[in-house]
Amino acid sequence: GEDVEQSLFLSVREGDSSVINCTYTDSSSTYLYWYKQEPGAGLQLLTYIFSNMDMKQDQRLTVLLNKKDKHLSLRIADTQTGDSAIYFCAESKSSASKIIFGSGTRLSIRP
Amino acid sequence: DGGITQSPKYLFRKEGQNVTLSCEQNLNHDAMYWYRQDPGQGLRLIYYSQIVNDFQKGDIAEGYSVSREKKESFPLTVTSAQKNPTAFYLCASSVAGTVTGELFFGEGSRLTVL
Numbered sequence: 001g002e003d004v005e006q007s008l009f010l011s012v013r014e015g016d017s018s019v020i021n022c023t024y025t026d027s028s029s030t031y032l033y034w035y036k037q038e039p040g041a042g043l044q045l046l047t048y049i050f051s052n053m054d055m056k057q058d059q060r061l062t063v064l065l066n067k068k069d070k071h072l073s074l075r076i077a078d079t080q081t082g083d084s085a086i087y088f089c090a091e092s093k094s095s096a097s098k099i100i101f102g103s104g105t106r107l108s109i110r111p
Numbered sequence: 112d113g114g115i116t117q118s119p120k121y122l123f124r125k126e127g128q129n130v131t132l133s134c135e136q137n138l139n140h141d142a143m144y145w146y147r148q149d150p151g152q153g154l155r156l157i158y159y160s161q162i163v164n165d166f167q168k169g170d171i172a173e174g175y176s177v178s179r180e181k182k183e184s185f186p187l188t189v190t191s192a193q194k195n196p197t198a199f200y201l202c203a204s205s206v207a208g209t210v211t212g213e214l215f216f217g218e219g220s221r222l223t224v225l
Contacts, residue, residue, distance in 0.1 A: 004153065008151055033213075035214075040219070041219065042117075042203075042217050042218050042219050043203075043214070043216045045214070048213070097212070098156060098159075098169075100153075101146075101153040102153050103151055103152050103153045
């Protein structure tokens, strides 16, 4: 079946790196996403990676994909207070397929 | 500016009442979706529509109904048959056939049953 799992909470010190982890069960997943939800708002796509890639970097964000272990991670370098949000991992088989979301990881930043 | 507008942002309902949540988009997207979000749970798909006058049930459609009479609009009715309707409801849209299948979300509607 389809399942996406992630831990519910992560706390990091301002300026440190944050690493949010996700595991998924469907080996036919082709697209893997990270969405960000700020308090009281909808989700916004942060970044995505195709299953034929191992890594994608975009400014402070690094996505790592271990397809063998079905493990996806999001690293945020130099974490700032504005990064406080819930981060959702998601996957789909194709661009036209249903997107399956994880439970979200709430990232909190301490001074 | 293009986007998705959900209304109302907050809604209170007595038990036994039906309520309708509005979702309007001016992005010219073909597909629209309704998700339910509960604390500590992922987004769960209620209904989706890929074209006008057509829609499909998602994973938790019981107690909900939708219509898609116009491309821009996809209202969700939470009926009295929904046993636990208190939740945050998110509407989303996407362009059919995009490379990434990215979803664009509204700001959400929080429904509380008194």
